[in-house]
Amino acid sequence: xxxxxxxxxxxxxxxxxxxxxxxxxxxxxxxxxxxxxxxxxxxxxxxxxxxxxxxxxxxxxxxxxxxxxxxxxxxxxxxxxxxxxxxxxxxxxxxxxxxxxxxxxxxxxxxxxxxxxxxxxxxxxxxxxxxxxxxxxxxxxxxxxxxxxxxxx
Ligand SMILES: [Cu+2]
Numbered sequence: 001x002x003x004x005x006x007x008x009x010x011x012x013x014x015x016x017x018x019x020x021x022x023x024x025x026x027x028x029x030x031x032x033x034x035x036x037x038x039x040x041x042x043x044x045x046x047x048x049x050x051x052x053x054x055x056x057x058x059x060x061x062x063x064x065x066x067x068x069x070x071x072x073x074x075x076x077x078x079x080x081x082x083x084x085x086x087x088x089x090x091x092x093x094x095x096x097x098x099x100x101x102x103x104x105x106x107x108x109x110x111x112x113x114x115x116x117x118x119x120x121x122x123x124x125x126x127x128x129x130x131x132x133x134x135x136x137x138x139x140x141x142x143x144x145x146x147x148x149x150x151x152x153x
Contacts, residue, residue: 064088069148071118071140073097076148085133085152091115094123105138105150117142 095118
């Protein structure tokens, strides 16, 4: 092989090496772009999910809310309990009287929601989530005339 040919061959090899290296760098750059765009999308999705509960009122039910309904001999306090529609509630129940009491609520479509029975001094809770706004009556099944109203806004 002539000297010229040897030089040319070396030059070609050098060029190929440089091209390979730049192709590798381009591939790495593409990889990073891909990773960044995936992370970017994940970030957008995470933000959307994080903001969703703040949108309240738009049909989404946020974290469970708590309200307390006290039972006495023989009435409920408050006698009118107001909650938001499509929102999950934990209704704290506390029997501050001597008599046993409970809550029987007739909701939309006559669906009923019943609490446990509570002896004097006992407390507990019941879960409640009503989607249809309206006014629904509740009573204590032990005592005629012991009742109240649930307003779902
Ligand atoms: Cu009662």
